[in-house]
Amino acid sequence: MMSDTKLAVSNFADMFVDMREKITDEKLKRGDEEETFKTSFEETRKNLTSDIEAEKEKLFQLQGKLEQPPIAFYAHLLKGMLLDTSNEVLKFEKTFTNEGSGYDTSTGLFTAPVGGLYQFSVHTCARQDNFAYLGLVLEDNVIASDSNYGDKSHGCNTFGAIIRVRSGEKVWVKSTSSASNRQLYHDFYRMNTFSGVLVSY
Incomplete structure (x- = not known):
């Protein structure tokens, strides 16, 4: 048990x-x-x-x-211009639009207020029997160019570029070939203009 x-x-x-x-x-x-x-x-x-x-x-x-405010400018060259000075900067003296205050009429330079993708356009007219050789410049580098000849009349051309610009960088238009027979023409029907707009950041 x-x-x-x-x-x-x-x-x-x-x-x-x-x-x-x-x-x-x-x-x-x-x-x-x-x-x-x-x-x-x-x-x-x-x-x-x-x-x-x-x-x-x-x-x-x-x-x-x-x-950010919109960035855009549209400037007008008020007179004809003799392009007899090497690399002369074109000063478009009047702005119809200058949102962001990037374009300076006294220098002809556009300074990007902000960095981003910009579209620039240049429209110019060569005097009859004259040439116009122009370049669109970003920080001393020609990024687009144009040659124009006023044959029998005052001929007009348009050129431009879409390019990324950093804040503070400058863009302008200059003559790329200078001589006594290089001249822009202006009248009521023909306007020389320079414009740019911020497309995107």
């Missing part, structure tokens, strides 16, 4: 030990799962926070761009 009781007690003790080990294993397993969940959650939270901050920065930049 005592032997049976000892056996029962031993079996119960073994069962208790097994049970405790199982409970301990389960706790450890749950603890690992909980730790894994916490780690995963923290990584996700950090990534989301980083993404949100990046999107906020993009929105702030976009807001700043939307608040």
Whole structure:
């Protein structure tokens, strides 16, 4: 009888030990799962926070761009002009449009108030029996050029470029070939103009 009781007690003790080990294993397993969940959650939270901050920065930049005034100018050369001076800058003396105040009539230079993609256009007329060789210049580099001859009448041409300009860079029109038979013509029907507009940032 005592032997049976000892056996029962031993079996119960073994069962208790097994049970405790199982409970301990389960706790450890749950603890690992909980730790894994916490780690995963923290990584996700950090990534989301980083993404949100990046999107906020993009929105702030976009807001700043939307608040920028439009940049555009349209200038007119009021008289005929003899192109007998090497690399002479054409000074278009009157502006019909000068949004952003980038064009300076006293120098003939357009200074980009902001960086971006700009479109420039030059329309000029050569006096009859004269030539006009002109270039559109960005920071001393000719980016577009034109040759024109007033054959039997005063001939007009248009040329231009679309180019990225950094803030503070200058754009102008100059003569690329100078001589006594190089001359622009102006009258009521023929206007020499220089224009530019910011297309996108």
